[in-house]
Amino acid sequence: MKTTNPSITGGCACGAISYASTSTPLFSFHCQCRACQKMTGTGHSSAFICRDAETEFSGQLTWFERQAPSGNVVKQGFCATCGSPVVNRNSGYPDKVYLTAGSMNEPSGFKPQKVVHRDEGHAWDLVDPEV
Template identity: 30%
Template sequence: MSRYTGRCACGAVTATIDGEAQAVRQCWCRQCQQIAAGSPTNNAMFATGVITIEGELATRSYVAASGNTLTQSFCGACGTPVMGQSSARPQFRTLRLGFLDTPHDLSPQIAIWTEDAPAWAVIDPQLEQFARQPPPPPIV
């Protein structure tokens, strides 16, 4: 079993993840581009039960293009993006790769919401690609 740790830029929020990533994705949806300064977010999906978060998270919720309510969590002190959660998939939390401590063995295998990518975006052709939302991965 893998173990990952993470922390925000100021150290107020930390995480321990005792489990395998169910999927590692690059997301090009407009909301992700907004929180990632125009780039995609790079995210690892973990089963909710394997994640322990310490510290106080701030959140923002909205209805995404998928029709699901997404809740974005971040450190209220320094603003570091921590994770996302979809109302359609409460069994998963999607942690931002930049929040996770390095080194780690996680890298995107899938690019999603590619139809929202700007014309100048460079998407690795080796990645499996979905124009919109792919089906959820099974919990391993």
């Protein structure tokens, strides 16, 4: 185990995949882009960035790769059994992981700092305008 005394733990809906991280979240955000709408099946994703080296996964993630508008390759890691999106990786930030807020065991600890791609959001998916 790389991690000792993890401050963040979580996993997918069926429990096949879990993670533990000692990283403090470096950045927390909502993203209303179309790719995140497709990934989550709803109006936006909510995620936070941790250091890969301080984050340990167990279970078999399945990866879907796509090209982001920036040119970076984004890999979306999900559970093939229950379909939960758990983690993203971005080729532009290979030492970081993007964990989904809803997958946390204590999601109330999520403190979004920014809304990205708000212009792609929908009227039915109002995200806190103060963020």
